[in-house]
Amino acid sequence: MHPTLLNNVNVAALDVLLTPDDIKRRLPMTDTAAATVLTGRDTVQRILDHQDHRVFVVVGPCSIHDLKAAREYAQRLRELANEVGDTLVLIMRVYFEKPRTTVGWKGLINDPHLDDSFNVAEGLQIARALLLEIAEMGLPTGTEALDPLCPQYLDDLLAWTAIGARTTESQTHREMASGLSTPVGFKNATNGNLDVAINALQSAARPHSFLGINQHGQSAVIRTTGNRYGHVVLRGGTEGPNYDTVTIALCEQELIKNKLPLNLVVDCSHANARKDPALQPLVLNDCVHQILEGNRSIVGFMIESNLEWGNQPIPADRSQLKYGVSVTDACVDWTTTAKMLREARAKLKDVLPGRFAS
Template identity: 40%
Template sequence: MNNIISENKIISPINLKNKFSINNSIKNKIINSIKIISNIINGKDKRLLIICGPCSIHDFNSSIDYAKLLYNLSLELNDKLYIVMRAYIEKPRTSIGWKGIVNDPMIDNSCNIEKGLNISRELLIQLIDIGIPISTEILNLNIYKYFDDLFSWVSIGARTSESQIHREFSSSLSIPVGFKNNTNGDILSSINAIKTSLKPHTYLGINDFGNLCIIKTKGNKNNHIILRGSKNKPNYFPEDINNCINLINENNLNSKIIIDCSHDNSYKDYSKQLDVSKAVIDQINNNNNLIGLMIESYIYNGNQLINNKLKYGISITDGCIGWKETKFLLKYLYNNFNR
């Protein structure tokens, strides 16, 4: 019995990269942002790393508008905060649901992936051109290959941090990678992911031409942990962070920690991200192991159900704080960060 309905060839990564190429100015912006983030992770840059933006990208125009707002604010705060925009083009699902702009760009279950690849690459380049570095979560390794020259920071999510191929793949990356604790709150999964990513690996993967290849890696030295809470409770309290640091030390690692202010740390209530951030900033000031925060933010508060009359600037996945709240929060962090 064959459950495959169809197989359709699509554009190769190299052809999409040639279609939407990046100029030297954009390349230099990406190189510079990767260096800065790596320096923050390794303690050479004392600024606070902020990963901030929509839960997921679903609309071209509002994403551009948000990026302009975030970039302009980042210029004001740049001496103490280094801000990177969330540009999540895939959406992990606990069960079923919309899987992101790459997989279903029309948000109608037509799943025109080639169109999604085109729209996403064009959009991401425009975001970088505005001046803001971008980040994403790596889900489908084949999809990431179409955009691997654009991102300055990536995460491996709670559902994939225990995946062997994602750990091996991260060892091939030349950019910083954050590993989230799993949905049950197990930090050891992140520890083991980092230990794996640090080492060289050999695995099957695709190259820019779409060919299946044996890929040998050097290992990635710029890894860190993301604490995102668990199904049972948040894990941004001092005892949780101390436990994480102890595990890092017991495993002879030098990894740093970012706190995800959303997801289970906010009890899945987007408005509580402000409370989490305020609770964490004092810890950050007194703990060099804490290097940043993740915040889900968009133009307007909340989220909306998917229908044929989507409202501008509102998330269609997890709820986000609006721009007014985002601006207040980032300025609060700026004024209270004094490490």
């Protein structure tokens, strides 16, 4: 029997990619960028160990689609990070991969030209170049790990990683997280279920062996040591938000029961804001007040933010894209973002230093 009747029956093409080594030679790490990444990772780890009293905030566009707008946002955020850095550690949200419920644009790596041309080789290089540029500004970055091969191309430039609500339950992503070089936030499931995130923390903290690729692009068995800096990200669910004091207390109980560190990050967007960006400031303010009233488990926040408010569909004529406006989830604008972060800093700056003193 002819092999074509058995192999790759539904595959139209197999396009060979540059290896991680190839792309890293084209876009090599610099000393300045490396210092930013190492400092960012160490800071988040110290926050998770309750050795740094500050809270970290992963803030930025829902997804990156316009490099000029991303650079402008990074420059603004870097300036604000200096201003609020005694209280808030700002990490730019730089999301290149977008999980889709059904179909839709899958992100800059998958489709950098937003036209279904799917030039993944170019997308990987664009993504690495942008991360390198932002790191050289002195601003740490965070992203969502979706495709299990992408970390080999990008992981050295990231300070924090999320595993999304649709993939927290995935064995593949738990294994991948166990080997990532960054702290990893696991989101609760889209229905709000917390158990999948708790289970993911336990799984990712342990060693795993699984199939992947090495820096030369060769198939390899990756053997990990486990990642002890996993933590829960509360993003709400179909049954409603989960950042309220009761839900936070119940989540703390689950962490204690499973002998896991009391570390929670609250996603101010998604179901916690009912996908309405106008509610994000209210979510942040509520959680800040929980900290003021004695909460010790909330160590970070996520905010979907862009230069301009809202979102837009991707038009057939790409020249009609509005500058600084999200093409995925709706975001708060820069003015609102700066106000949110300055107000949070003002309320927390005198309280956080003594938070873990006892």
